[in-house]
Amino acid sequence: MKIALYYFSGTGNTERIADTIARELEELNVEIDTFNITSYKERQQNYDLAHYNAFIFGFPIYAWRAPRVVREWLKSLNGKGKRCATFFTYGGVTFGAAHYNTKEILEGSNFILIASSEFPGKHTFNLAGWDFLENRPDKGDFDIAKKFARKILKRFQEKEISRIDIEDPMISKQIFEKFEKREKSLPKPSRSGKECSMCRTCEEVCPSSAMNADTGEADNDKCLRCLRCMINCPDNVLEIADMSKIIEFILNANNLTKHELERRKSKIYC
Ligand SMILES: Cc1cc2nc3c(=O)[nH]c(=O)nc-3n(C[C@H](O)[C@H](O)[C@H](O)COP(=O)(O)O)c2cc1C
Structure with missing residues (x-):
């Protein structure tokens, strides 16, 4: 069994x-290749899926779905009827709709989600004044990631294919359009005119080629607000405006208390 694991990770x-899942599978003597597809350049490569028996895809959730650039990338693949798992x-x-929406895209690309x-x-916005789940993922989450690795390996090896059934959350197109509009109104990272060593790391690591090292500004429409440029800047000059004022709005809009948020648990669906 040879498995490919592809992941996107801004922060x-x-x-x-992804590392925890890959290490657990290696301990089970599985041959696994891991690909970090976060940077724009990394997603332009022609990945040969023919070498692998099964696939694992791991993404952060941005506004209830996998990040826009990831959704586009997934549509460019052809799974040729092979099995895959997502996290x-x-x-x-x-x-939100991340499990269901990604399953739909993967099925459209001829993968079978198990x-x-x-x-x-x-x-991510803890870098802009939020304080949600500062110490997660933790040991409990990593233990569930190991359990997930063992479960999916079994499912990949079974003769019979068991597709996963995920309920359609029935989110309208208008809601997603509203989110996309809201994303573009969020603050974005900026050098704010400060000097730097012009190493251009911000441009290299940007997943959507939004960052311009010369101006120190990100293109508003392209920027995902993943803040990868900020955490990778060796000069530490990139910053983002404080977003703590919208914490209450976010909690209320999701009918959620801070206490409930802190008690979130990792979950496996199969
Ligand atoms: C633009 C954007 C949108 C986000 N939307 C959501 C969301 O809808 N729900 C949520 O719980 N977290 C959301 N997050 C938080 C990330 O999903 C979370 O911090 C994730 O673990 C980041 O993964 P990474 O460190 O691999 O980039 C969002 C983050 C960003 C940058």
Whole structure:
């Protein structure tokens, strides 16, 4: 059994879960190749899926779905009827339609989804004044990631294919359009005119080629607000405006208390 694991991770939560799953599978003597497809350049490569028997895809949840650039990338693949599993990390607010929406895309690309899972993790916007799940994922989450690795391996090896059934959350197109509009009104990382060593790391790591190292500004329409440029800037000059004022709005809009958010658990669906 040879497995390929592809993941996108702006600030590291998804990468930590991906590493845990990959290590567990290696301990079970599975041959596994891991690909970090976060950068724009990494997603332009021609990945040869023919070498693999099964696939694992791991993404953060951005506005209830996998990130826009990931959805586009998934549509460009051809799974040739092979099995796959998905996992998501999210900031504890809501995973929304991510499982269902990604399953639809994968099926459109000729993959068969046999399991999925979700892992709460430090919210990206903690870098902009939020304080959601600062210490997650933790040991409990990593233990569930290992359990997920064992479960999916069994499902990949079974003679009979068991497709996962995920209920359609019935989210209208208008809701997603509203989210996309809201994303573009969020603050974005900026050098704010400060000097830097012009190493251009911000441009290299940007998943959507939004960042311009010369101006120190990100293109508003292209920027995903993943903040990968900020955490990778060796000069530490990129910053983002404080977003703590919208914490209450986010909690209320999701009918959620901070206490409930902190108690989120990792879950496996299969
Ligand atoms: C633009 C954007 C939208 C997000 N939307 C959601 C969301 O709908 N629900 C949620 O719980 N967390 C949301 N998050 C938080 C991330 O899903 C979470 O922090 C994730 O674990 C980040 O993964 P990473 O560290 O691998 O990038 C969002 C983050 C960003 C940047």
